[in-house]
Amino acid sequence: MKTEYLAKIKKLLSEYEISKTEIDDIVSDYDGMYEDGLAKGMNEEEVQNFLGNPEVIVQDLAEGYERKERLKSGRKLVALSPFISIIIFFILGFGFEKWHPGWMVFLMTPISAVVVEFVARRSKGSLIAMTPFIALIIFLALGFSLGIWHPTWLIFLAIPIVSIVVSAKNKGLWETLTALSPLVALIIFIICGYFGYWHPTWLVFFIVPILGIMNHKDVKKRIIYEVTLLLTIGLYLLVGYISGRWGLGLVVFLLPFAVSLLMNDVKLEVEGKFAWLELSLAILFVIIYIGFGIWLKTWGFLWMIFLLIPMVSIIRKVKGSRKIVALMPFLSLIVFFSLGYFLGAWHVAWMAFLSIPVTGILVGKEKNHK
Amino acid sequence: MNAQFKKGIIEMCVMHLVEQQPMYGFEVIESLAKDIDVNENTIYPILRRLTDQGYFSTYTEATNIGAPRKYYRITESGKDRMEEYRKEWNRFLKGVFRILEGRTV
Numbered sequence: 001m002k003t004e005y006l007a008k009i010k011k012l013l014s015e016y017e018i019s020k021t022e023i024d025d026i027v028s029d030y031d032g033m034y035e036d037g038l039a040k041g042m043n044e045e046e047v048q049n050f051l052g053n054p055e056v057i058v059q060d061l062a063e064g065y066e067r068k069e070r071l072k073s074g075r076k077l078v079a080l081s082p083f084i085s086i087i088i089f090f091i092l093g094f095g096f097e098k099w100h101p102g103w104m105v106f107l108m109t110p111i112s113a114v115v116v117e118f119v120a121r122r123s124k125g126s127l128i129a130m131t132p133f134i135a136l137i138i139f140l141a142l143g144f145s146l147g148i149w150h151p152t153w154l155i156f157l158a159i160p161i162v163s164i165v166v167s168a169k170n171k172g173l174w175e176t177l178t179a180l181s182p183l184v185a186l187i188i189f190i191i192c193g194y195f196g197y198w199h200p201t202w203l204v205f206f207i208v209p210i211l212g213i214m215n216h217k218d219v220k221k222r223i224i225y226e227v228t229l230l231l232t233i234g235l236y237l238l239v240g241y242i243s244g245r246w247g248l249g250l251v252v253f254l255l256p257f258a259v260s261l262l263m264n265d266v267k268l269e270v271e272g273k274f275a276w277l278e279l280s281l282a283i284l285f286v287i288i289y290i291g292f293g294i295w296l297k298t299w300g301f302l303w304m305i306f307l308l309i310p311m312v313s314i315i316r317k318v319k320g321s322r323k324i325v326a327l328m329p330f331l332s333l334i335v336f337f338s339l340g341y342f343l344g345a346w347h348v349a350w351m352a353f354l355s356i357p358v359t360g361i362l363v364g365k366e367k368n369h370k
Numbered sequence: 371m372n373a374q375f376k377k378g379i380i381e382m383c384v385m386h387l388v389e390q391q392p393m394y395g396f397e398v399i400e401s402l403a404k405d406i407d408v409n410e411n412t413i414y415p416i417l418r419r420l421t422d423q424g425y426f427s428t429y430t431e432a433t434n435i436g437a438p439r440k441y442y443r444i445t446e447s448g449k450d451r452m453e454e455y456r457k458e459w460n461r462f463l464k465g466v467f468r469i470l471e472g473r474t475v
Contacts, residue, residue, distance in 0.1 A: 030414075
């Protein structure tokens with residue numbers, strides 16, 4: 001009976017995309033637990049009732065894995081896509097002299113691979129998985145037809161935005177808005193910067209703490225902080241526009257810090273051993289960004305240093321090979337923007353984003369084969 | 371009770387038990403089933419997930435009943451996670467009690 005029970009678990013697991021090593025490990029664990037049950041004096045039926053129905057067990061264990069047959073048909077399409085792409089490419093090239101942008105049909109291979117791997121997994125992430133391609137198509141279409149690669153690249157920020165909105169179901173309104181705010185602020189900042197208004201548009205990033213504070217339970221604190229932040233921004237603009245001494249105006253930013261110290265909140269918000277590191281980095285980067293911005297007019301690209309804050313967080317929080325997957329969006333954004341901004345190579349720079357799904361698939365596969 | 375909510379609580383209980391001392395799978399299921407009405411088949415997937423997430427590590431020990439037995443031991447990051455769970459749980463319970471006692475009006 002034990003053999004049948006274990007064989008059933010094994011058979012059900014093998015219907016999913018789970019590696020053989022993992023299946024063997026699970027079966028061996030159940031073998032051990034089965035023996036433990038028998039050693040406790042249970043009979044086989046009692047042990048099986050205790051350990052549970054194989055179908056339910058496998059359903060739980062296989063969460064996130066796709067059934068093989070569903071993937072098989074998808075993978076056939078992926079395997080065929082390079083050949084289909086070559087045929088279309090030659091038809092477009094020899095037939096219509098459209099080698100460019102005909103080469104883009106080769107994107108079909110990674111696109112179909114990602115769609116099959118992600119969408120077919122029945123996750124609510126199908127829209128999320130499709131967003132990079134929709135963004136890429138819009139980016140390339142506007143780039144090649146109108147030549148406006150920058151700031152059209154901001155369309156790629158739709159990827160995290162869609163992801164946040166889709167997963168907003170489990171979050172409150174203010175929490176979702178707070179999560180969206182850095183991206184929205186970045187979009188506003190780059191668009192205004194494109195027209196030469198880097199400064200004082202950078203103040204738009206204050207939308208992040210302004211919305212963040214709305215998550216605070218204490219209404220009195222919410223009001224105090226909101227008023228303090230708005231007052232700080234107002235005072236800074238007032239000093240800057242009246243006296244023209246923007247550098248001096250920065251002193252007013254000590255006000256929110258003073259208030260948070262008075263309210264004893266800096267201590268409250270900064271929990272954990274390394275949170276201070278992130279807070280210190282954030283303050284340091286703000287000083288560097290504003291200082292260099294006013295001094296050397298580096299508003300246009302130095303904003304990338306802020307990406308280091310979430311990157312440091314990821315490095316210390318995410319374990320194992322998932323670390324590189326989590327870091328890749330930030331790294332590719334840095335590579336992309338640097339190539340575009342410094343070399344004007346927006347039309348090739350977008351390829352940096354391909355590293356995101358490629359890393360995801362490689363790491364995912366590696367994990368499955370463990 | 372909402373299944374997801376219950377799963378979260380069971381996960382916290384599993385972490386707490388293993389935090390007290392390293393345990394083998396059957397022992398964890400047995401200890402939990404003694405005190406809570408729980409679907410036994412949900413516990414092993416939790417043990418496995420917590421191990422995958424790096425909150426537990428495993429080692430084997432020889433037994434006199436056959437194959438060596440796999441033990442689960444909490445890791446440092448598991449202890450940190452447990453501490454967070456404990457705080458969240460206490461905060462949540464306090465809120466619930468406040469509501470039930472009518473102190474939030």
